[in-house]
Amino acid sequence: MSAASSGSRPGQITIRGAVLERIGAERPYARSAPLRVQELTLDPPGPGELLVRIEAAGLCHSDLSVVDGNRVRPVPMLLGHESAGTVEAVGSEVGDIAPGERVVMVFLPRCGECAECRTEGRLPCSRGTAANNAGELLGGGRRLHRSVGGRTSASALEDVHHHLGVSGFATHAVVDRRSVVPIGADVPAGVAAVLGCAVLTGGGAVVNAARPGPEDDVIIVGLGGVGMAALLVARALTSGTVTAVDQQESKLDLARRLGADRALTPQQAEEDGVRAGAVVEAAGHPRAFETAVRLTAPGGTTVTVGLPAPGALAEISPLVLTAEARTIVGSYLGSAVPSRDIPRFEQLWREGRLPLEELISGTIDLDHVNEGMDRLADGLAVRQVIEF
Numbered sequence: 603m604s605a606a607s608s609g610s611r612p613g614q615i616t617i618r619g620a621v622l623e624r625i626g627a628e629r630p631y632a633r634s635a636p637l638r639v640q641e642l643t644l645d646p647p648g649p650g651e652l653l654v655r656i657e658a659a660g661l662c663h664s665d666l667s668v669v670d671g672n673r674v675r676p677v678p679m680l681l682g683h684e685s686a687g688t689v690e691a692v693g694s695e696v697g698d699i700a701p702g703e704r705v706v707m708v709f710l711p712r713c714g715e716c717a718e719c720r721t722e723g724r725l726p727c728s729r730g731t732a733a734n735n736a737g738e739l740l741g742g743g744r745r746l747h748r749s750v751g752g753r754t755s756a757s758a759l760e761d762v763h764h765h766l767g768v769s770g771f772a773t774h775a776v777v778d779r780r781s782v783v784p785i786g787a788d789v790p791a792g793v794a795a796v797l798g799c800a801v802l803t804g805g806g807a808v809v810n811a812a813r814p815g816p817e818d819d820v821i822i823v824g825l826g827g828v829g830m831a832a833l834l835v836a837r838a839l840t841s842g843t844v845t846a847v848d849q850q851e852s853k854l855d856l857a858r859r860l861g862a863d864r865a866l867t868p869q870q871a872e873e874d875g876v877r878a879g880a881v882v883e884a885a886g887h888p889r890a891f892e893t894a895v896r897l898t899a900p901g902g903t904t905v906t907v908g909l910p911a912p913g914a915l916a917e918i919s920p921l922v923l924t925a926e927a928r929t930i931v932g933s934y935l936g937s938a939v940p941s942r943d944i945p946r947f948e949q950l951w952r953e954g955r956l957p958l959e960e961l962i963s964g965t966i967d968l969d970h971v972n973e974g975m976d977r978l979a980d981g982l983a984v985r986q987v988i989e990f
Contacts, residue, residue, distance in 0.1 A: 806936015
């Protein structure tokens with residue numbers, strides 16, 4: 603654990619945030635409380651950074667995967683990566699965003715300089731990935747600190763790691779300019795938050811990786827927040843048949859309300875011989891991936907955007923891929939360029955073609971974040987949003 607520098611820095615503020623203290627805590631999380639809401643010290647923004655007052659933050663499986671140990675990150679870590687808010691201060695090198703503007707945070711900043719950034723979203727930024735893995739901001743280092751053992755002197759502070767360059771489960775965040783995209787003042791806070799992960803990932807997988815034509819059929823396997831967002835975007839962009847696939851009847855009911863032509867369990871879909879040229883798997887489970895491959899029509903594309911456990915394995919037939927000229931595409935963050943794709947989805951929402959409010963299954967306050975993680979783990983919520 604590295605110690606923060608001695609002495610108070612001008613511009614430091616005190617915030618409240620949900621810090622993950624340990625990975626792999628027993629469930630229910632409401633009892634074991636792996637996330638502890640506490641006061642922290644937040645540094646002022648550096649030259650290329652912004653101070654953002656958080657308005658809303660969504661609970662996503664990428665947060666849960668750190669809590670349950672499927673994605674090992676350094677702790678203590680202030681979680682949260684799907685969030686939106688209002689800029690309160692900017693660094694000296696930030697000239698295109700001013701205090702008072704609203705922004706969406708994105709969980710993989712793009713440096714714009716590495717070879718991966720030149721792939722137009724197909725590959726994640728290497729520098730952004732390295733910073734995320736280290737629990738740092740893209741510009742290096744950490745801006746979050748907390749007192750050690752109850753002591754209050756500045757010399758008794760320890761660093762707290764950032765989650766995916768955002769740490770949005772807090773009243774405020776300091777983020778790199780490259781971790782935000784401006785958003786209109788008319789966009790509700792919850793909608794703005796889900797644009798940064800669920801919609802960017804699920805919707806991006808449809809438009810950037812699956813790329814259905816305006817009359818093509820689409821199948822979405824896995825109806826969490828990302829899958830439902832993929833469903834909404836597919837419904838907005840194609841007049842073909844959109845089929846939703848999930849094990850939970852409650853999610854199938856919601857999919858029907860959101861415009862799915864068919865909503866089926868995996869068993870029903872396979873028994874009915876349902877196929878499509880564009881299939882997006884958003885469950886993050888090897889069995890769901892296998893289902894998605896089986897539901898892909900000859901010549902079609904299977905896009906996998908879910909994140910299973912690192913050791914999870916799936917079984918598919920190479921012969922089918924060859925004989926039916928199939929394609930399997932991995933899509934991280936929806937193969938998106940956030941500055942390009944978030945405004946596209948924002949405009950679809952503004953035109954009434956993308957009812958993103960329907961993704962929000964409930965709102966909670968920060969103090970109930972552990973209970974929210976339980977509901978997420980049990981599959982009882984599409985997208986819970988913390989309101990500040």
